[in-house]
Amino acid sequence: xxxxxxxxxxxxxxxxxxxxxxxxxxxxxxxxxxxxxxxxxxxxxxxxxxxxxxxxxxxxxxxxxxxxxxxxxxxxxxxxxxxxxxxxxxxxxxxxxxxxxxxxxxxxxxxxxxxxxxxxxxxxxxxxxxxxxxxxxxxxxxxxxxxxxxxxxxxxxxxxxxxxxxxxxxxxxxxxxxxxxxxxxxxxxxxxxxxxxxxxxxxxxxxxxxxxxxxxxxxxxxxxxxxxxx
Amino acid sequence: xxxxxxxxxxxxxxxxxxxxxxxxxxxxxxxxxxxxxxxxxxxxxxxxxxxxxxxxxxxxxxxxxxxxxxxxxxxxxxxxxxxxxxxxxxxxxxxxxxxxxxxxxxxxxxxxxxxxxxxxxxxxxxxxxxxxx
Numbered sequence: 001x002x003x004x005x006x007x008x009x010x011x012x013x014x015x016x017x018x019x020x021x022x023x024x025x026x027x028x029x030x031x032x033x034x035x036x037x038x039x040x041x042x043x044x045x046x047x048x049x050x051x052x053x054x055x056x057x058x059x060x061x062x063x064x065x066x067x068x069x070x071x072x073x074x075x076x077x078x079x080x081x082x083x084x085x086x087x088x089x090x091x092x093x094x095x096x097x098x099x100x101x102x103x104x105x106x107x108x109x110x111x112x113x114x115x116x117x118x119x120x121x122x123x124x125x126x127x128x129x130x131x132x133x134x135x136x137x138x139x140x141x142x143x144x145x146x147x148x149x150x151x152x153x154x155x156x157x158x159x160x161x162x163x164x165x166x167x168x169x170x171x172x173x174x175x176x177x178x179x180x181x182x183x184x185x186x187x188x189x190x191x192x193x194x195x196x197x198x199x200x201x202x203x204x205x206x207x208x209x210x211x212x213x214x215x216x217x218x219x220x221x222x223x224x225x226x227x228x229x230x
Numbered sequence: 231x232x233x234x235x236x237x238x239x240x241x242x243x244x245x246x247x248x249x250x251x252x253x254x255x256x257x258x259x260x261x262x263x264x265x266x267x268x269x270x271x272x273x274x275x276x277x278x279x280x281x282x283x284x285x286x287x288x289x290x291x292x293x294x295x296x297x298x299x300x301x302x303x304x305x306x307x308x309x310x311x312x313x314x315x316x317x318x319x320x321x322x323x324x325x326x327x328x329x330x331x332x333x334x335x336x337x338x339x340x341x342x343x344x345x346x347x348x349x350x351x352x353x354x355x356x357x358x359x360x361x362x363x
Contacts, residue, residue, distance in 0.1 A: 133342065
């Protein structure tokens with residue numbers, strides 16, 4: 001754990017996972033390890049393109065598209081896109097257009113990460129009192145939950161997130177890493193702390209993960225206008 | 231054991247299980263498990279019948295064909311019947327305000343109870359949460 005004030009541990013600093021046995025050497029979702037431009041090129045567009053999702057959202061999700069509405073990954077992307085648009089609209093309402101314009105690919109970059117993270121991923125076991133039942137939750141569902149929790153904090157946009165550790169064992173201790181962008185003008189440490197609390201609360205309510213730390217890193221400060229690309 | 235269920239009756243049971251799961255508090259939607267058919271073939275020995283799993287879910291052609299020929303949708307819940315086991319497989323999304331693990335446990339319990347009423351080998355249920363809000 002670093003001394004960076006924007007990195008906020010859930011537990012005391014000494015308890016955070018920081019050794020190589022816990023932390024992966026390089027998280028492919030980590031913006032620090034991936035050139036955003038390069039990542040955009042390698043992200044598989046999948047069966048449902050971002051343009052199609054964007055058009056579907058534009059149309060108010062009408063007519064009903066069963067392929068999109070039955071695809072968990074597509075639904076997670078749709079929800080993230082809707083949140084980003086809602087946030088952008090709110091800023092416009094607050095006359096944020098007076099601020100300098102952001103990089104027009106910013107939202108597209110965030111959505112490329114949403115696309116990666118919404119994939120099914122690992123299966124995280126859930127406890128069951130009945131040995132005849134096998135219960136689990138997909139890593140993609142949990143990552144979408146983390147993203148939703150972070151995005152719910154005013155002034156924060158989750159850039160990437162991940163679960164670090166062996167989630168295949170029900171009692172394993174894991175860490176959660178969340179990279180966010182903070183809205184220009186907000187108090188960055190406060191935003192980071194609110195994201196950490198929101199993510200921890202959502203995970204405690206919706207999973208059985210033993211979360212040792214929620215590590216929030218503020219990667220950048222953003223400005224938004226309506227020219228976000230999506 | 232009484233007369234085993236034929237594919238049509240198994241399909242009806244699978245559809246009923248889907249409706250039962252969807253009616254559980256907190257369940258936002260029920261989805262087919264991608265690759266259900268191939269998964270059960272790998273995991274279950276002595277497989278007798280496979281139904282459901284959604285369109286293209288992988289049920290035997292002979293099993294799913296009847297449902298498709300009748301113009302009926304293939305049930306989302308997959309049911310695989312082997313000599314010694316009945317396996318029920320489904321994905322669910324959990325809605326806002328509901329607690330995911332508790333919802334999954336409730337779904338599993340209801341489906342097990344329902345399947346136990348049928349003349350089938352002992353059942354197991356595999357519930358996976360694919361969406362949380």
